[in-house]
Amino acid sequence: MKKEIDWFLIIEVTLLALFGYLTLNSAVLTVKGGSLIIKKQFIFLSLGFFLAMFFFLIDYRKLLDFVPFIYFATLFLLIITLIVGRVVHGSKSWINLGFFMFQPSEPAKLIAILTVGYLVKVNKSAYLNLKTGIKIILFVGLMCMLILLQPDFGTASIYIVMLAVVLFVLGLNRKVIIFLIILAMLGSVFAWKYVFKPYQRNRILTVINPERDPLGSGYQVIQSKIAVGSGRIFGKGYKKGTQSKLKYLPEPHTDFIFAVFSEEFGFVGVATVLTLYMLMILRIINIARVALDREGMIMAVGVAAIFFYQGLVSMGMVVGLVPTTGIPLPFFSYGGSGTITYFSMIGLVLNIYRKRFSII
Amino acid sequence: MYGERHPLIKFRIIFFYITVISLFTLLFVRYWYLQVLKGEYYYRASRENTLRVLPLISKRGEIFALSGEKIATYKPAFNIMLDRNRFKRKNIKKIAQFLKIDKKELRKRIRKYSSIPRYIPIAIKENVSLDFLSYFEARKSDYPELFVDIEPLRYYPYKDLVSHVLGYIGEPSVEELKRIGEYTFIGKAGIEKEYDDILRGKNGLKMLIVDSSNRLKEEKIVRKPVDGKSLKLSIILPLQQLIKDELKNYKGCVIVNNVNDGKIYALYSNPSFDPNVFSSRFERGKWKGLRRARGNPLLNRAIRGRYSPGSIFKIAVALSALEKGISPRTSYFCPGVFKYKNLEFKCWFEPGHGKLNMIGGIVHSCNVYFYNLGLKVGIEGIDSTCSKIELCEKTGIDIPGEKKGLLPTPEWKRIIAGQPWYPGDTINLSIGQGYLLVTPVEVARFISFIANGGKLITPHFLVSPEVNFQVKDVNVNPEYLKMLRKAMRQVVTKGTAIKLSFLNIKVAGKTGTAQTISGGEGKENNSWFSGFAPYDNPEICVTVIAERGGHSTDIAVPIAGKIFEFYKNNTELFQ
Numbered sequence: 032m033k034k035e036i037d038w039f040l041i042i043e044v045t046l047l048a049l050f051g052y053l054t055l056n057s058a059v060l061t062v063k064g065g066s067l068i069i070k071k072q073f074i075f076l077s078l079g080f081f082l083a084m085f086f087f088l089i090d091y092r093k094l095l096d097f098v099p100f101i102y103f104a105t106l107f108l109l110i111i112t113l114i115v116g117r118v119v120h121g122s123k124s125w126i127n128l129g130f131f132m133f134q135p136s137e138p139a140k141l142i143a144i145l146t147v148g149y150l151v152k153v154n155k156s157a158y159l160n161l162k163t164g165i166k167i168i169l170f171v172g173l174m175c176m177l178i179l180l181q182p183d184f185g186t187a188s189i190y191i192v193m194l195a196v197v198l199f200v201l202g203l204n205r206k207v208i209i210f211l212i213i214l215a216m217l218g219s220v221f222a223w224k225y226v227f228k229p230y231q232r233n234r235i236l237t238v239i240n241p242e243r244d245p246l247g248s249g250y251q252v253i254q255s256k257i258a259v260g261s262g263r264i265f266g267k268g269y270k271k272g273t274q275s276k277l278k279y280l281p282e283p284h285t286d287f288i289f290a291v292f293s294e295e296f297g298f299v300g301v302a303t304v305l306t307l308y309m310l311m312i313l314r315i316i317n318i319a320r321v322a323l324d325r326e327g328m329i330m331a332v333g334v335a336a337i338f339f340y341q342g343l344v345s346m347g348m349v350v351g352l353v354p355t356t357g358i359p360l361p362f363f364s365y366g367g368s369g370t371i372t373y374f375s376m377i378g379l380v381l382n383i384y385r386k387r388f389s390i391i
Numbered sequence: 392m393y394g395e396r397h398p399l400i401k402f403r404i405i406f407f408y409i410t411v412i413s414l415f416t417l418l419f420v421r422y423w424y425l426q427v428l429k430g431e432y433y434y435r436a437s438r439e440n441t442l443r444v445l446p447l448i449s450k451r452g453e454i455f456a457l458s459g460e461k462i463a464t465y466k467p468a469f470n471i472m473l474d475r476n477r478f479k480r481k482n483i484k485k486i487a488q489f490l491k492i493d494k495k496e497l498r499k500r501i502r503k504y505s506s507i508p509r510y511i512p513i514a515i516k517e518n519v520s521l522d523f524l525s526y527f528e529a530r531k532s533d534y535p536e537l538f539v540d541i542e543p544l545r546y547y548p549y550k551d552l553v554s555h556v557l558g559y560i561g562e563p564s565v566e567e568l569k570r571i572g573e574y575t576f577i578g579k580a581g582i583e584k585e586y587d588d589i590l591r592g593k594n595g596l597k598m599l600i601v602d603s604s605n606r607l608k609e610e611k612i613v614r615k616p617v618d619g620k621s622l623k624l625s626i627i628l629p630l631q632q633l634i635k636d637e638l639k640n641y642k643g644c645v646i647v648n649n650v651n652d653g654k655i656y657a658l659y660s661n662p663s664f665d666p667n668v669f670s671s672r673f674e675r676g677k678w679k680g681l682r683r684a685r686g687n688p689l690l691n692r693a694i695r696g697r698y699s700p701g702s703i704f705k706i707a708v709a710l711s712a713l714e715k716g717i718s719p720r721t722s723y724f725c726p727g728v729f730k731y732k733n734l735e736f737k738c739w740f741e742p743g744h745g746k747l748n749m750i751g752g753i754v755h756s757c758n759v760y761f762y763n764l765g766l767k768v769g770i771e772g773i774d775s776t777c778s779k780i781e782l783c784e785k786t787g788i789d790i791p792g793e794k795k796g797l798l799p800t801p802e803w804k805r806i807i808a809g810q811p812w813y814p815g816d817t818i819n820l821s822i823g824q825g826y827l828l829v830t831p832v833e834v835a836r837f838i839s840f841i842a843n844g845g846k847l848i849t850p851h852f853l854v855s856p857e858v859n860f861q862v863k864d865v866n867v868n869p870e871y872l873k874m875l876r877k878a879m880r881q882v883v884t885k886g887t888a889i890k891l892s893f894l895n896i897k898v899a900g901k902t903g904t905a906q907t908i909s910g911g912e913g914k915e916n917n918s919w920f921s922g923f924a925p926y927d928n929p930e931i932c933v934t935v936i937a938e939r940g941g942h943s944t945d946i947a948v949p950i951a952g953k954i955f956e957f958y959k960n961n962t963e964l965f966q
Contacts, residue, residue: 158399200403257440260425260433277441277600277608294437298426302419309415313408320394320404328393328400332407339411343418350421 037318037384043311044362044377048076050292050304051363057270058283058291059365068284068365071131075367079374086378090386091148095326098142098149102170105142108135109177120357122183136178136186137368141375143171143190144333147197148326159201168194184231185356189340196336197329200319234354251287254279255349259293259301266297284365286357290349305346312339318384327383334376446573447595447612450543452619454557454582454590456626457656457854458964462553463583466546469524469539471516473501476607477536489534490516490527514540545576545670551663552631555691556624556655556790556852558583559669579669581691581790582624582852589856592619624852625654627964633957634659637950641937643917644692644831646850647954649965650839650923650932653848653860655788656965657954660696664688694793697828698936701905702756702887703919704823706841706875709749709761711776712768713871719749721767725759729818736762736818739904753878754886756902758822765821770812773820774800780847780865783829786836787849787861796833799826824906835934838901838921840865841875842929880926888920888948896959897926900933900951904942915939920947924955931958931965 055072059065086094108126112135116123125132147167154163175190199208223232258274267273272294275283283291293301312335319331338361345360347353359366361373394400425433454463471490483501487494497515504513515537519527524539531537545560547553558581567577573594578587595616600609627647634645634657644660664681681689690696713719727743729736738744738758744751752760765773777783783796797803799820801812819825829837832850840847845867849860879899883891887902900922907915918940923932933951940946958965 158397196407200400200407202397202399202403254440256425257433257436259422260429261437262426263430263434264427273441274437279440293422293426298422298430301422301426305415305419305422309411312411316404316408316411320401322393325393328404332404335407335411339414343414346418347421350418350425352418352421 035385037314037381040311040314040318040377040381040384043307043314047304047307047311047362050300050307051288051360052076053269054288054292054295054363055284055365057272057295058275058288060270061276061278062284065284071367072365072370075370076374078367079371082371083374083378083381086375087381087385089382090389091327091330091379091382092152092324092386095145095149095152098145101142102146102149105135105139106173106177109139109174112136113177113180116181122181124178124181124183124186131367134366134368136181136183137366137372138375139174139178140189140193140337141372141379143174143193144330144337144376144379146170147333148330151201151329152324152326159198159203164198164201164203167198183357185358188356189337189358192340193333193336196339197333200332201325201329231354234356251281251355252351254281255287255290256351258287258290259350262294262297262301264298266293266295266300269295271295285359286345286355286364287349288363288365289346289360292363293349308338308342308346312342315380318380318387321387322383323387323389327386331380331383334380337376338373441600441608446575447597447614447616448543448575449592449594449616450618451545451560451576451592452590452621455621455623456553456628457624458627459623460549460628462549462624462626462628463545463547463557465543467541468518468544469521470514470542471519471527472512472538472540473515474512474536474538475501479536482534482536486515486534486537489530490537492516512538512540514542518544545667547666547670549628549631550665550667551688552628552635552659553626554663554666555581555660555693556626556658557581557666558585558790559666561669576670580792582622584791585789586622586853589622590619593617620856622853623855625649625656625854626658626852627656629961629964630657630954630957631659633953634950635661635663637953638937641918641940641946642686642692643935643937643940644696645936645950645954646693646831646835646932646934647958648835648839648850648932648934650842650929651846651848653839653850653862654854655850655852656931658693658852660690660692662686662688691790691792692936692938693831694788694790695830696936697794697796697830698917698919698938699825699827699905699907700823700829700834701903701917701919702823703834703838703901703903703921704827704829705753705756705761705821706879706901707777707780707782707837708765708768708773708821709753709875709878710780710841710867710871711773712749712764713874714776714779714867715768715772717764717767719874721764722746722748723752723760723763725757727759729759729762731762731766731814731818734815750874750878750881753875753901754881756882756887761821762818765817766814770801770817770820773817774798780837780840780867782833782837783827784833786832788832789849789851789853789860793832794830796829797826823903831934831936834919834921834936835932838923838934839932841872841879842899842923842932844869844872876926876929879922883922887944888922888951890944890948891922891952891955894952894955894959896924896955898922898924898951898955899926899929902944902948907939916941918942918945918947920951922951922955924958931955 056069059068112126117125117127119125124134124136150163150166171190171194175187178187258280272291274280274294275291280287280290315331315335319328322328322331341358341361344353344358348355359369394404453461456462484494487497500515559579560576560583561579563577575594578584596613598611598613599607638661642661647657648655724746725738725744727738727741744755744757747757747760777798783798785793785795804810804812816825820827836850845865847863847865851860876899879901882888882901883898888900891898900920903919905917907917918937921934923929933954935947935950937946
């Protein structure tokens, strides 16, 4: 029997979105304009659902034919952002649409994945060849560059990780991988010395020892660790977290939302969400494994890589495992551009799953 | 099934699988560590994060004088406070104008307190007058960030009148903080220090729940403050005032006490000071000035002033003689000078007193008589009697800081001066000169001892709550004391204190004119008087010393006379 719909994935995503929306309701209690945020997020979730339906119903192979046009439109959008964009938290990443602030670098993630799919599709060789590899790096790298110029290092790093995972799975030569790892290490040393700003260096050092600057960059980590730890096994109860309600947590509705969740639902809740989230990624990787063609496979891998990286960093950040970066947690953090993108990606992988036995 | 068909890609997908699982396991372990293993620790940390504890200041007990006047109480100090949670920086000029303070000053003060949490309001104008207060109240609606706080300030309404008795309060030292376990003002001298445990009370605790920017969310009283208890002292204020007026030109002190129970009705040491200076945190400068002031006003001469007793000591020498079995009828001839080997010791009365017995010797305060008597008794005899009646020992008066006098002994001299005790030392000692030192309160206890028939009673101020003070019966023949009282009565009727014979109360006493270290005559001498009344049934003892007061009859005796007169006319106050 051919299964057309991956109900497991749908259930996992629905549950995550449900938990996320509940947590957001609690997190915004102390945020200015909280009730508006809740209403907006509901609209984004609905919009996300329709976009997911759209990406589920069309044939992804037909969609790939439009990629050149979509790609350049996206590049144009990213350039526009650099010109007319609004600066929030020091990054020029938003375009003010009046009713809401649009962040092009979010949906561009999906476009980057589609671009990879397109480039793989037009290449006929069985394994990755140099020409395709360079093309992929160039096209995705260009988007990444535009985002770095905003400058939004957090979001740019998502593209880099996605690129790395995609090239790896596509069969990048082992020697090249080793070469790239060495290059990355040298690059990070160089970046540490010449590219990173002092506050960024500070954030990285804070991961190693948060107490080195307890009132500066360490403050957020310490407070967020207190929030998480104080949830103990069963949590303080929904909407009863003291750390977030008394404003000890910065950005409780976006970057630090998982600390709010952890405080209120305890380890039981955390274990549930971690499991759901991991199962969701494994499920997407499974779709990659069973995908009909290489472009389907690699696009599912790209989606898995993005969810994996964002989840790992966002949930690792609140417990001090990774540096403080403004990376939102999919399905939890507030944000219209992000929400619709994640749902679209889920729609896309469900589409890949649906079409896995197609002949044409 | 592209992935399935290509082993390399299949392998890499599986590698991706494993990476996801292992990194999520790491996350899982991390959360488990924080929430399960260290959950309690972080839970406590989150509680402490939000909790602030503030003390609720307890009221210090009040102190009353014998007739019920409040001599230590509080005055409400009205402070204008600034609630920094409502304060907007741009209003600073407006506020400064409104409160009539300097803008720079205000800015400086706000900056000074910037390190203490925002939820604690700060005083920006202290101790404002009632006029200012009504001005403020009328306009305060325009200034929501300002409010009036009433701080109970320790207040001594009689200012410098009873200050040496009451002492003062101040901020605790590190050791005191450890002992009392909380930050509050503490007694630093006098009654305030002696009975600090009764007066102080215990601060309460207020718990505040605040957010990360220290905005107050909730307030709860955890422990109510326990106010301190009140005290009643035996001080009689009009008497105290009388002494202050009489003594104003002289450094010195006066002690008036009950001979039978040790209650001190008055103790005044001149110069005095205003203890209110110590109550406020904001008058440090004045306090420093006091420490350096002329005449050392902070010195309580009654308990810390060590003086030569002069002729008052002759009573003790006479008692030593009686104790040694020497008859009071023993007579010596005074030619005005006493020769011992090649040394000459003068009598104060140069023509000489002629032949005197013991009573005569006391009545006329004849030096020559006591040179002879002292030599006959010997230094050991004098020392043993003085030790027995604890003349140069602390009395245990209930204010701290008492010093003890000095009773010279041959052994003491050997240790201190490296010299043997000479008969000349005994001769000097016999008239209360030389190395001998006493404090006025020791003299008061000694004369009371003579008056009450042999009881050494700890002088004290505390009337309520009731505390039993030491009363010690000393084994002395009552007949000896009776004889000494008779001699002291005759000092008044026909001796050196004859000025007191005109009073309508029968007084007995002994004068003393003690040479100061600088020696010399007249004004350079300390003027002493100590005596009791009524003679037949002794009730009160008056001890006066005026530094550089000249001859005792000029200063000390008239002051004592005023006090006895006061007693006679206001006996009901002494109940």
